[in-house]
Amino acid sequence: MDRVRQRVKRGRRPPSLTWKVLGVASLAGLCVVLAAWWAGPSLFSVPEPEQRRVVTATVTLPAECTTPDAEETVRFELDGTTRDGTLSGCGHDQDEQVRIAVPSDAGGSGLVEVSLAGTAPGIGDLRRPAGLFLLVLSCAAGGVYAYLVVRGPRLRTALA
Known part of the structure; x- marks a missing residue:
């Protein structure tokens, strides 16, 4: 606190927010976001799931929801052949x-384990956009914190 008072007595003000400071902080944040984007989808989400x-x-053959680990039997057409599968659901x-x-x-014969299309991994994945948004938000918060540290404490003036 004494250092700030000494600066004010000497006529030196705490550093102000200039275009250079904003430019360097913005450029650093942009570089971090571009590097994260360039790293690919594995940065904020799981690797690509197997092809489905x-x-x-x-x-x-429907299943009641009162039984634990209920599985239903479904029939579907795959590559021109009719197949049967087990669907984990009720x-x-x-x-x-x-x-x-x-x-x-x-391939082959027998029952195939299938899943509902809306619950298959990789369908409508929002992890990557949400992760990038949080990264941008953290870059902005880091820039504001760095500015507050450089600016130093404020002198409180007494109200007369």
Whole structure:
């Protein structure tokens, strides 16, 4: 506090916010955001999930939601052949149409484990935009904090 008073007595004011200071802080923040963007999708989200195909299926054996780990049986068409699969879920009606995600390596015969298309990994992923927004916000907060540290404490004037 004494240093600030000494500056004021000597006629020196605390550093002010100039265009140079704002330019350097903005450029540094922009470089951080561009570097994060360039790093790719793995920075704020999981790696690309395995490839899946979305198809329409018919529920052939519905499951009650009162049983734990309920699985329904569905029938769908994949590459011109009719296949059966198990869907981890419950509450659908007999012969109800649902959109499912089928793994691309679903060759062979037998039941295929499928998931609802809206819950498959990678569908409508908002982690990357939210992560970049939070990064920009933290750059701005860091710039404001650095300015407040450089500016130093304010002298309080007594109200007469």
